[in-house]
Amino acid sequence: MFLFTKFVPMSDTVIRVENLGKKYIIGHQKQERYTALRDVVSNQIKSLGSFIHPKSEVENPNVEEFWALKDVSFEIKQGDRVGIIGRNGAGKSTLLKILSRITEPTVGRIKIKGRVASLLEVGTGFHPELTGRENIFLNGAILGMSKVEIKRKFDEIVAFAEVEKFLDTPVKRYSSGMYVRLAFAVAAHLEPEILIVDEVLAVGDAAFQKKCLGKMEDVSKGEGRTVLFVSHNMGAINQLCEDAIWLDQGKLIVHQSTENVVSRYLTKNAHEGQFLSDNGIANVGVDEFKLLSISIKNIQGEVTSYIDFRQQFFIEIQYQINEYLPYCRVGFLLSTTDGITLFESYDTDGHNLKTPRQPGKYIIKCKIPEKLLKPGQYILTFNAGIPSVKNLVSLESLIKINIEDTSGDSLSLNIKRKGIIFPALNWESVG
16 A cells, blocks of 8 residues: 655655565566467467466466565655665666655655656656757646746756757757757756756766766855755765765665765675685686785784774785786776775786786786775775776675774874875975
């Protein structure tokens, strides 16, 4: 049983979701085989039986139930900026489509107070044959705004979208970037109480993404409107959102402050100090390349996940090549727990290793200098591949590295500093 209610007294709560579920029926293709006369007779008898006893449950091996969302409950208050994160297929877009009334849930209760504007995919709510100008008025009318209200915001929308030259061109001739710019400008400026934005902003260029994030922040802080934002960019989520919802396989894992949720999400499957591929058996990768292990080692050569920031440490990678590779590079990406990339490095950077790789077992090691990383927790992602040709292995958020400050030598070192890195720079007196 599903109930969708709008404009209900909930104090400052604008969205309340209770035990929400969305079920799909998935059909599987039946494997074709030779059909004998006995099969035809058997199928006809089964059909007759289901006709005589329609209420009896007849199992269909070619049909499967899939719950995109199951037992999801949360509340969002007016003016909140909430990020929704999770892996592909976690149920994020399904949730937004239900909140936007694009699709209907199977079970649960939703209460929403205020008008909702959604930007879920390129071209949502736009008519391709209408011009940009006409679509602005169409979207405003859909949101329940008067013509006077739309005219009052019209110039701001056009200026934000930067599509003045093409305002009277049918939007079917717009590029995906132009589509997104105009769609976001319309959704953000036509004064909805709730703004829902999916990963669609990834289509735009970096400058426009930054502009959109700034606008969403203004809409929330300055105008008291509520923003729901789905993105795989943890940096953007961390920058914009105060709280975050983590979905996994259709279930709500946690709804807390963004810092806590993003940290838990990125470190969920990360190993402490070392990753072994089934105890060293080469089965992670493709036929020609297998990852054996990755280890974090201190200056004594010991495997550990805790490193003193005053000491250098090493990232050691073991892998197996089974076929000749004319070009190959192996390396890693290091990021903070809130999704900010620090740097990436590959074994081809130092030119000590030849890019053509013969079959065999390889052990490589990268040295990370002392006093480079600030005390805190970091995440290592592994990459191996042939650039612009083939990705051999990519394992995200594989290992956690904890950098600690155990010095106590100087008060200045123990004061929390701004910035991402903590380089040991040389100072000298020149006068």
